Amino acid sequence: GQNIDQPTEMTATEGAIVQINCTYQTSGFNGLFWYQQHAGEAPTFLSYNVLDGLEEKGRFSSFLSRSKGYSYLLLKELQMKDSASYLCAVRDPAGGSYIPTFGRGTSLIVHP
Amino acid sequence: DVKVTQSSRYLVKRTGEKVFLECVQDMDHENMFWYRQDPGLGLRLIYFSYDVKMKEKGDIPEGYSVSREKKERFSLILESASTNQTSMYLCASSLGQGDLEDEQYFGPGTRLTVT
Numbered sequence: 001g002q003n004i005d006q007p008t009e010m011t012a013t014e015g016a017i018v019q020i021n022c023t024y025q026t027s028g029f030n031g032l033f034w035y036q037q038h039a040g041e042a043p044t045f046l047s048y049n050v051l052d053g054l055e056e057k058g059r060f061s062s063f064l065s066r067s068k069g070y071s072y073l074l075l076k077e078l079q080m081k082d083s084a085s086y087l088c089a090v091r092d093p094a095g096g097s098y099i100p101t102f103g104r105g106t107s108l109i110v111h112p
Numbered sequence: 113d114v115k116v117t118q119s120s121r122y123l124v125k126r127t128g129e130k131v132f133l134e135c136v137q138d139m140d141h142e143n144m145f146w147y148r149q150d151p152g153l154g155l156r157l158i159y160f161s162y163d164v165k166m167k168e169k170g171d172i173p174e175g176y177s178v179s180r181e182k183k184e185r186f187s188l189i190l191e192s193a194s195t196n197q198t199s200m201y202l203c204a205s206s207l208g209q210g211d212l213e214d215e216q217y218f219g220p221g222t223r224l225t226v227t
Contacts, residue, residue: 031212031213033215033216035216040221041220041221042116042202042218042219042220042221043155043202043216043218044218045215045216045217048213048215050212087154087155089155097168098214099145099157099160099170100216101157101171102154102155102156103154104152104153104154105154105155
């Protein structure tokens with residue numbers, strides 16, 4: 001089975017840094033994804049981690065520790081437009097499927 | 113850019129009606145998916161397909177069926193709509209073909225209300 005946990009909601013101030021955590025318990029592991037979803041819109045791909053360490057993409061970075069079953073998404077220099085839901089998804093091939101399973105998402109509210 | 117389109121943004125149907133939700137992708141992707149998204153429950157996989165005429169059940173297939181007659185089109189069918197199927201339905205596609213990353217591209221969603 002799979003268990004993916006994220007905080008339900010976070011708030012942060014414009015210009016600040018925020019870290020959104022994701023922990024998972026899976027039988028196997030073949031990659032972790034982060035998606036961003038603005039209200040009323042489709043999720044869009046942000047990052048993919050399959051090896052331990054930090055992947056940086058502009059203001060957004062994603063970190064993975066496979067031994068700890070842990071990832072975080074780091075957003076720097078927050079902007080109002082970063083207010084969105086952030087979805088963590090883990091791919092576990094142990095059951096014969098390569099389809100990622102999504103966590104329930106973290107709603108981030110950025111205020112002035 | 114990959115484009116995934118869904119036939120309707122909003123749909124209102126009556127209990128017992130047969131409902132068709134259509135999804136089309138234009139990037140020759142092998143994999144296509146149907147999810148429903150509900151507050152507090154996140155994205156849940158209903159069905160997916162990794163090739164034409166192939167389909168696999170996801171986590172919550174009960175009450176749904178799918179059809180993939182052409183590579184670019186994946187249809188979700190509610191045989192007899194019920195009020196507990198009121199939800200946001202999201203279609204997605206991914207390249208497949210052994211691509212390691214294989215990120216998903218989502219359509220804009222169809223908000224279905226069953227009364």
